[in-house]
Amino acid sequence: MDMPSAQQAIACNKDAWDQSADLHKTTDTWAALSSKVGAADFSCLDPTITGLLQEVGVAGKDVVQLCCNNGREALSLFSLGARSVVGVDQSRAFLEQARELAGASPHNPEFIESDIHHLPEQVHGRFDIALLTIGVLGWMPDVGLFMRHVASTLKPGGTLVMYETHPFLEVFDPRAQNPLLPANSYFQREPFVLQESIVYEGQGEVAGPTSYWYVHTLGEVVSAAIDAQLQISHLHEYAHSNREELYDKYEHLPAQIPLCFTLTATKRPASSGGLRDSPE
Incomplete structure (x- = not known):
């Protein structure tokens, strides 16, 4: 099978x-969000990322979440x-859900429809924290x-905070x-070709449009941050799963594998040249 160009894959995704957006509004998760989001202290963040954000310091800061999905x-x-x-987020359908949740909330976030590769000027160098x-x-x-x-969204001295699934988990197939x-x-170069709807609750597959999922090793992620003039200050791997329930079977194994990680990195002062001169 011929692999798509990067631009083609982004458009397909x-x-x-x-x-897939409508499928998410029929879940128990959406029902719970809709009933709880009106509270001033609403949070769906788990203890791992909550603790890290408290350590970094969010209070009084300007924060951007990139690829924010439904805004929860x-x-x-x-x-x-x-x-x-x-x-x-680049998905208009999910941003409609985000604005619906925000409308039921006492808070007033701003939501911007944009592919991460074509961010508008208004987000460049604007934020203390990027999540x-x-x-x-x-x-x-x-x-x-x-x-x-x-990195382009951060002020000099701003901090990237990342909480991601561990790429080593891609070695295994939970449905096998x-x-x-x-x-x-672990070093697979070609993307996984998915032909199912993107849903995170339950274990059933629902046929859907083609999308492409890429594996980036932890070393590649770290190197990418360094090359983007981000100075890494924290990298921690965990044995708990933060993915869909299908992956819970990998927790509590006698020989435990890494299931997720957190990373923080600080933007260095600007140097000569810049992102806008880089090829797309």
Whole structure:
């Protein structure tokens, strides 16, 4: 099978997310969000990322969440005292959900529809903190280019905070007869080709448009941050899963594997040249 160009993959992934949006509004998670988001202290953030954000210091800060999906985590940042919150996502359908949740909330985040690779001027160099959470990196064909765009949103001295699934988990297939037997190379270059709707509750597959999921090793992620002039100050791996319930089977194994990680990195002062001169 011929692999798509980066631009083609990004467009296919956007279409897949847009077409999957309605499925997310029929879940128990959406019902729970709708009933709880009106509280001033609403948060759906788990203890791991909550503790890290408290350590970094969100109170009084301007925060952007890149690839914010339906805005639930962006809204949660207000419970930590964020001064302002902006959520960016390329899926119009999910941003409609984000605005619906925000309309039921006492808070007033800003939501911007944009592909991370074509961010508008209004987000450049604007934020104290940029947040990336679970399930973002795999949709990005070029993690180095992606990380440079992430860095472009930060003020000098601003901090990237990342809470992601561990790429080593991609070695295993949770639906396989023996889910503990390695099924894929950790160093796989070509993306996984998915032909199912993007849903995170339950274990059933729903046919959907083609999308592409890329594996970036932890070393590649770290190197991408460094190349984007981000100075890493924290990297921690965990044995708990922050993915869909299908992956819970990998917790509490006798020989435990890494299931997720957190990373923080600070933007260095600007040097000569810049992102806008880099090839797309």
